[in-house]
Amino acid sequence: MIQFEKFTLDNGLKVLFHKDESTPMAVVNVLYNVGAKDENPAQTGFAHLFEHLMFGGSINIESYDEPLQKAGGENNAYTTNDLTNYYLKLPKDNLETGFWLESDRMLSLAFDENSLEVQRKVVCEEFKENYINKPYGDVWKYLRELCYTKHPYQWMTIGKELSHIEDAQLQDVKDFFKKHYNPQNAIVAVAGNTTLDEVKRLAKKYFEPIPSGVKYERNIAAEPEQKEARRLSVEKDVPVSLIMKAYHIDNRESPHYYTADVITEILAGGKSARLYNELVKDKKLFSQVNCYHTGSVEKGLLVVMGNLSNGVSPEDGENAMDAVVQDLKDTGVTEDELERVINKIESLMTFEDMSLINRANNLAFYELLGDANKLNHEFANYQAVNAAAVKEQAKHIFRKENENVLYYLAKEK
Amino acid sequence: MNLDRTLSPTIQQATSFTFELPDCASYAITDRNTLYSVNAGTQPVVSFEIYLPKLLKTQFEVVVSKAMTGLIKSGTSKYTALQISEQIEKWGASLTISQNNDFLIVKLQSLSKHFAKLLPLLFEILQDAQYPNDELEIYRQQAIQGMTVNLKKSDFVANRTIDELIYGFDHPYGSYSLLEDYNTLSREHVVDFHKEYVQMNEATFFLSGKFEEDLIQTIKDELGKVSFANTSLAKAKVDIKATAEKKHRIINDSEALQGAIRVAKKFIDRNDADFIPMQYVNTLFGGYFGSRLMSNIREEKGYTYGIYSFVQQNMKGNSYVIATDVGKDVAEKAVTEIWNEMQRLRTELVPEEELQLVKNYILGSILGSIDGPFKIMGRWKSLILNGVDKATFNNSIATYKNITAEQVMELANKHYQQEDFYDLIVF
Numbered sequence: 001m002i003q004f005e006k007f008t009l010d011n012g013l014k015v016l017f018h019k020d021e022s023t024p025m026a027v028v029n030v031l032y033n034v035g036a037k038d039e040n041p042a043q044t045g046f047a048h049l050f051e052h053l054m055f056g057g058s059i060n061i062e063s064y065d066e067p068l069q070k071a072g073g074e075n076n077a078y079t080t081n082d083l084t085n086y087y088l089k090l091p092k093d094n095l096e097t098g099f100w101l102e103s104d105r106m107l108s109l110a111f112d113e114n115s116l117e118v119q120r121k122v123v124c125e126e127f128k129e130n131y132i133n134k135p136y137g138d139v140w141k142y143l144r145e146l147c148y149t150k151h152p153y154q155w156m157t158i159g160k161e162l163s164h165i166e167d168a169q170l171q172d173v174k175d176f177f178k179k180h181y182n183p184q185n186a187i188v189a190v191a192g193n194t195t196l197d198e199v200k201r202l203a204k205k206y207f208e209p210i211p212s213g214v215k216y217e218r219n220i221a222a223e224p225e226q227k228e229a230r231r232l233s234v235e236k237d238v239p240v241s242l243i244m245k246a247y248h249i250d251n252r253e254s255p256h257y258y259t260a261d262v263i264t265e266i267l268a269g270g271k272s273a274r275l276y277n278e279l280v281k282d283k284k285l286f287s288q289v290n291c292y293h294t295g296s297v298e299k300g301l302l303v304v305m306g307n308l309s310n311g312v313s314p315e316d317g318e319n320a321m322d323a324v325v326q327d328l329k330d331t332g333v334t335e336d337e338l339e340r341v342i343n344k345i346e347s348l349m350t351f352e353d354m355s356l357i358n359r360a361n362n363l364a365f366y367e368l369l370g371d372a373n374k375l376n377h378e379f380a381n382y383q384a385v386n387a388a389a390v391k392e393q394a395k396h397i398f399r400k401e402n403e404n405v406l407y408y409l410a411k412e413k
Numbered sequence: 414m415n416l417d418r419t420l421s422p423t424i425q426q427a428t429s430f431t432f433e434l435p436d437c438a439s440y441a442i443t444d445r446n447t448l449y450s451v452n453a454g455t456q457p458v459v460s461f462e463i464y465l466p467k468l469l470k471t472q473f474e475v476v477v478s479k480a481m482t483g484l485i486k487s488g489t490s491k492y493t494a495l496q497i498s499e500q501i502e503k504w505g506a507s508l509t510i511s512q513n514n515d516f517l518i519v520k521l522q523s524l525s526k527h528f529a530k531l532l533p534l535l536f537e538i539l540q541d542a543q544y545p546n547d548e549l550e551i552y553r554q555q556a557i558q559g560m561t562v563n564l565k566k567s568d569f570v571a572n573r574t575i576d577e578l579i580y581g582f583d584h585p586y587g588s589y590s591l592l593e594d595y596n597t598l599s600r601e602h603v604v605d606f607h608k609e610y611v612q613m614n615e616a617t618f619f620l621s622g623k624f625e626e627d628l629i630q631t632i633k634d635e636l637g638k639v640s641f642a643n644t645s646l647a648k649a650k651v652d653i654k655a656t657a658e659k660k661h662r663i664i665n666d667s668e669a670l671q672g673a674i675r676v677a678k679k680f681i682d683r684n685d686a687d688f689i690p691m692q693y694v695n696t697l698f699g700g701y702f703g704s705r706l707m708s709n710i711r712e713e714k715g716y717t718y719g720i721y722s723f724v725q726q727n728m729k730g731n732s733y734v735i736a737t738d739v740g741k742d743v744a745e746k747a748v749t750e751i752w753n754e755m756q757r758l759r760t761e762l763v764p765e766e767e768l769q770l771v772k773n774y775i776l777g778s779i780l781g782s783i784d785g786p787f788k789i790m791g792r793w794k795s796l797i798l799n800g801v802d803k804a805t806f807n808n809s810i811a812t813y814k815n816i817t818a819e820q821v822m823e824l825a826n827k828h829y830q831q832e833d834f835y836d837l838i839v840f
Contacts, residue, residue, distance in 0.1 A: 122715050
């Protein structure tokens, strides 16, 4: 149970506070309700590039990092297809520095041409390092484009192509900031060894004077329901061939989301799970298998994937994968399997809550989903998943017409 | 009253904080084995770790040790691999065996309420792992595939090459596995390796988390059933045969867009008087996001997504490494900038403001690192395994609080001489 308090400032900014008297630290987490899905298809990678620019100085404070480090703090940020999240952790006595820094960059950035120039280059290097230079770095580019025909989940957060980042102009940056970075599109979560009164005082002092801005109304093209299976085969200079099969699943707020999560655990949550024992251990068709989902706020993907053993044809591999899935659809799960998954989830959640940063991150994220208190019902949502639901959802998810198959094959030498 | 946002709030200098490393309890298991324990925090979880010394004697043992850690859970006389996984996963627990240059590390983590149930299985695995042949075959194929992928990555090749340059290929730290080793590997190799290295009389035990105190007795009771054979590990050769030539350029993948830079050298030991102050100098130089290297090479020039320097700490010889992946066309320029930053530290006094900033940064992160039982135990582990006590921790705090710009320059002149460093780029 994560205890918290919540209040809203006059400008519409929501603030959450979680008290933990056992720590000498404090965390300020600022979540902006903007992700890669909010980008213009001709300017992808922007939300993530923007995350970098948020460290290039704000309107009144030349450097973000320096004062924070001086206060003994550390920070980081991440961008997903759904959101952008910034967090800092510092000794509790210096909490005010965190408010000062985060509020100034919510007020306005410095919009410096040189900072843009440098961060364009840094992001291009990040693009090369992780998505071009690395073997299999572009798997998700192919898979997303195959699965989504309309919805902006069709591109990765890093962007569709390098040129979108190389071409980013200062005016685009300013427009993006105005549209998405204001109190009405943000959630602040504070956690640590301080008091509600202190958090209220600091929030009113630093965040309340920021103009509320215009609330961004998200208007994203829905992905039309997939009507027939799609396939794509690419050959690449990689040593090992992969098969990935992706299926559309329900959004984060649907009860089916939890069932889908449980299905991934049944199929691939550890070495006692089905895919490993059938395909790697017994049949030896794959050297590795996995099943996971994208954890997306809107309708995401569940992926079954595997690295083919040498000499096994992708068709044989895929058929064997399908047989494991078919068995789940036909016979469902045992009570033992369900118990294992629920115990694992309980354990994962408890370990995750050890970190103050995770607690603050989670509160902000569930508030984005509508109510921070949902965090405290999460485990009950998993406990509510029963064998009948698993069987029914397996039948629903693993339909032929809901399937997107990518063969990512090693080029013959 | 209008808020003047250009003014930073008053900060508490981290140099004025007091740092109290919470105590670590110790319990004798035998006359040479100890269980250390930190019981603290808010979440009902337990982490139990067993450190076993591992200093490899031959190059071939690199591959054997990897296979052993990869396969240890794959069967005992009583249980199959599947039964073992089921028993661990049933309770949402995790059991991992990893290794670094000096130790095999067995780690069992679970919710506190389930922990005692898992202990018998843990010791059964440690004493009776069977390494069945069919599991070894699966492992062999996975490992060969994994290594084939890794060999295409310039950073992977750079990491192993730089260690070989510093220590020599015959040294346990400079050695690495070759693809053909996986073909030679047999069950007997792994079984023999396990017999030799997984011996409880060499082990140190660490328990941390939030748990009922009677768990200590439960663990002692379980350990009472375990054999502590009185044999010692054979000694490994630890003569360093460093490569003479310092500059190396390797083409690993002619189509790569980036080069992996490793600038590195053999470094002073932990008991050298410069060791702790050099942790400070390293942070300033390349050890945090605002470091000299990061400010110059990422934030000013945009050559890289990240650049870091660090001390690779080992029991038998440390190294000092500067590592980054950069665009191919700017790789040589990036190396030149690393030399330039070394020279700046050798010849210019660090400005007072930066000196204080780095102090606050380090001390702030130490404050964050004595928060929660796992992190507190992490601090203790490094003290205990190096045979030092809390005074060393307190001394390091005092050093970080009091270091001067003159000392930094003096240390830079001793430890940042370009000609001492290997200079490697793998494209």
